[in-house]
Amino acid sequence: MKESGTWEPKIVAFLCNWCSYAGADLAGISRIQYPPTIRIIRVPCSGRIDPLFILASLQKGADGVLVSGCHPGECHYLTGNYSARRKFALLKGLLEYVGLEEDRVQFSWVSASEGARFAKVVEKVTARITALGPAKQLVKNVPGGSFDVAAHS
Amino acid sequence: MSQLTHEIREAARKLLRNKQAQLVIGFEEGSLPLRGRPCFIRKEEDVDRLVWTSFSDINVARYLAKRKEKVALVAKGCDSRALVELIKENQVSRDQVIIIGVPCEGMIDRPRIEAEVGHKAIVEVEETENRLTLKGRDFEKAFDRREFLYERCKACDHRNPVLYDVLVGQLVEEKVRESFPDVEAFTALDREKRWAYLAEETGKCIRCYACRNACPLCYCPECFVDTSQPQWVGKSTGLSDTLVFHLVRAFHLAGRCVACGACEQACPMGVDIRKLNRKLVKDVKDLFNYEAGVSLDEASPLATFCATDPDQFTVNP
């Protein structure tokens, strides 16, 4: 439980099973501390990431999204992250272009042996998103905490 | 214009008579002034419906997918480029289509010219050479058509069809465009201004999917908006769902969209849809040195990769 008054972002982290997830696991085993802001979703490969995953996360209230995969050239499936790299480059450019806060969606390459580096990635991403504050732009307007009953949106 | 009409009809007549094509897809006069529309000709006697006007503006390559017969397509530059991508994606085979290529001098921006006459009802339109005369109940106004082309037509650098079997008319001079001034101008705006603009445009969208359905490259049997297990995007109007629809559709077209403008033209609400597509066209060119619709041999950029693709966008602590 965090103290009331200190807001922490909720960041969805899509990690590829073979490298980044293993790297995160290593950070944990090594007892390396990093901010508890990420919620990890394990995928077989960064190439599996559909932009819909990223956008759906933001729609459902994630303050940020991190997608991490193997270093190019080291993909367990040989070329999955090469395809991902192209898609991510275009997606990041498009999201920035429409005026989405730049740091909300971030990508990284973290290998299975890079436990410490994973922690640094999370620290950096968390710091950037904390500075932005809670995400508002793409969050879907579903009644929740403030149970409003406006007749229509 | 009328010379092109004549040549198109002759080409169609010949192809149907010699049974080289069972169907000719082209343009005909609309039922209203300032309109053109697609037509489907199967009999020689119907060939005179085909015309070429400043309103032959939808992308007819949209009607090619899943056809069994041999089709002759009356194609201007953008239509032919969409066709190139469809062929590369195996939606239609090259030898199934006979392209009647038409060098295009641009299409009239209907909303703009309607605004120019104060939104008064237009009863008749006459087109001769570059002169366009609009007649209403109590007015008559003449324009130089070249001043009322769609912005995308003014900026077009592929006015000639990139691929054709029969060429009608004379090839026109191509303008060489190196940059994307529209994308650069928008990028130069403040982030908040860009978001405000997109939010306003998205607010006009009524989720009719005319943009998607008019697009020659949107041919998925099940569109992502229609999946329900899981439902990725809500179906209602509302900034979040609507913007996500447009973002993802633009993204699905990355490297495939030829920026023909069929989407924004089909849109009844005048949403600036193509703005997103243009950004991706620029990035695909800058990052992967690829332009959609010009070469049958170049592989689609998201279907290939390069070991040295840029990744400055990643976080690297």
Next chain:
Amino acid sequence: MIREDAGILRKERLESLLEDLLRDHLVLAPTRKGELLLLEKIESARDVVLEDGKTKNSAKSALFPQRERMFAYRAEEGKVDIQVPPPAEEKQILFGVRPCDARGLLLLDAVFGGDSRDPYYVDKRIRTLVVSMACVNPGPSCFCLSLGGGPCSSDGSDLVLLDLGDRYVVEAASEKGKAFLQNPSFEEADEEAMAKAEKIRKEAESAMNPASIAKALEERLEHVDDPLWGDLTESCLGCGVCTYLCPTCHCFDICDEAAATTGERIRIWDSCQFPLFTQEASGFNPRPSEKERFRQRIMHKFRYLPKDRHMAGCVGCGRCVTECPVNLDIREVLEKLSRAEAQ
């Protein structure tokens, strides 16, 4: 003789009338948003545009919005709390809608009113006054006269304004309308004005093609398998433009927008032109292509509705003609079907 059912509104008094109404009504009127003419809530009389013809969206948007909350819910600790939006309280005025749009409301009234009363629609409807603006210059895509309406028809309206040039003749078409004429902005109607209005009305009507579409069609529409349907619909994109902008189309979908344990149930417009409309869970679709879906739309509007409700599902506004991205003209379709040889 003082007429109870007609009056004059001088143009210079229009603004003050509207400002007066805005004080205690929600006023929806045609207003310009960029290049679009939309029927929307106005904040000031100066935003109203009465001379530019039909709005892009139809009057149905005011009573049957594209997105409407049916209720919101919250589930916690084993119980579900449901909050239905309170019924509309504010009176609303649709000011300056065209006669075709007003007439379209009659079909919506029959569908959403009657035995299966839809509270979301009816609550707003009973609080709505319709002041329409007669069309003195019908456009080339208008065919209201062919469907039993007309450029100056009062069907569905409470009052009709007719532009004489320097002033409007205002005619009441209902008790509500008559009561509204008591507003001090209106002056007595003089014979000269009424005669001029009648002349303008006749001129507007004669400027239109009076061919009666609906009647010729009912028998012709027996022939469902006519191959003509394939030719007529070949260019159809299968989008929802015609249905969404139509003043009488009223199909909707109901879905839940949820976030874990809270959410809302909303009603949204749906279109019979979308493939999912009749898609069955097995994967089979009884209307697999644009041809079947377009045909069904025509049948629904010109055969089934006239049979069931004695009114066509069309008011001849022409929006489907002007807004269809491929200019698929419903009038041409109806004409070709009427003329074709019976199979």
